[in-house]
Amino acid sequence: MSLEKITENFRRHTAVTERDIELFTELSKSKSLGKNEMLIEQDQPGAALTLIVSGCLMTFYSDKDCDPHVMQFGREMWWTGDLQAFVENTPSLYSIKALVDSEVAMLEKEKFDQLCREAPAFERYFRILFQKSLVSHQKRIIRNISNTAEEKYEQFLKSHPGLELTVPQKHIASYLGITPEFLSKIRKKRVGK
Amino acid sequence: MSLEKITENFRRHTAVTERDIELFTELSKSKSLGKNEMLIEQDQPGAALTLIVSGCLMTFYSDKDCDPHVMQFGREMWWTGDLQAFVENTPSLYSIKALVDSEVAMLEKEKFDQLCREAPAFERYFRILFQKSLVSHQKRIIRNISNTAEEKYEQFLKSHPGLELTVPQKHIASYLGITPEFLSKIRKKRVGK
DNA sequence: CGTCTATTTGAATGTACTCAAAAGCGGTGG
């Protein structure tokens, strides 16, 4: 069952007891999503911190011209959700959609606060989680400001192995901040691998 | 004195006691930096989580061609430091330099761990701090992938008011991921404010 | 005042985008 996967994931970051895990399962809500189903729509309330138990979800933002920009591809045992909307209890800035059939565990704000209050191990877990996430966000920013589109695509292939086979190319282009047409041309150039 | 500023800053995020603050001052090391003095050099060990008590520091990364890329401008009551090097106790990926005379409080890894262990309020403080930082990093990524250079500069002016008067333009260009020449041209275009 | 660095300016170039059209691909229904 998926509970083992979750437990194992928590334990990789910090020491959690059986009781802590129990509390987590009590407070979180499981949800199944079919391919292309939305977890949350932009501008809607109800942002939750969401653990992807299986599958793959995409977080994206639609700008004033309704062009979507992909923020994140979330895979198994990654967390997703609009953190700002979650913290401030405001409408979500992003939409989140399942790219394949997926299972998630959602944690609402009050439950999250309760979890951190009653199980200090989770306070610690999330501190470490955010800390790691911050590191990878910093790296992504460095890449954004210092690499060409081609280099960014190479980096993407390394950091998200296999994802280019699953998700539509236009979404990867959006994640990298380039047009799908240009990504197509980059891919053509690097045919000999 | 600066201790009040620090206390006030901690209290804005979470409830800390007198004792917690005392522990922080015991465990952290104060340091003064003159203008252009380096807090840490890229590839050197000793990364510390650093609270900027006064002044302004710049975090940057030099790529293989030795071109510097600015990651962050840190101002009063902001934290700075290479989080990855800090967590993993590895050489720093970035250099950090004082742009004006500055005062900082540095927290080494072991002291940080001790602080979180002995004062759970700090575990919570850092969880919240990283959480907020993550939100602003996400926004920066969105801007990087969806805005033109001109829009990015406008955003920068809003989010770092007054900084364009203090720090050399080439550093701002680097922060935005554009060339100094092009920033100069952008600025020329928007003379009528 | 002279030196050093930062900023501006301009011309030529390159990288990435827009638009339009064609080709490919996957799902659905007959």
Next chain:
DNA sequence: CCACCGCTTTTGAGTACATTCAAATAGACG
């Protein structure tokens, strides 16, 4: 099982955004 529809990807031509390089100008500091 094939034909068709809608969506994604490819291709190409023309364009815009941003860079490079070089030179001139402006500012900062001893």
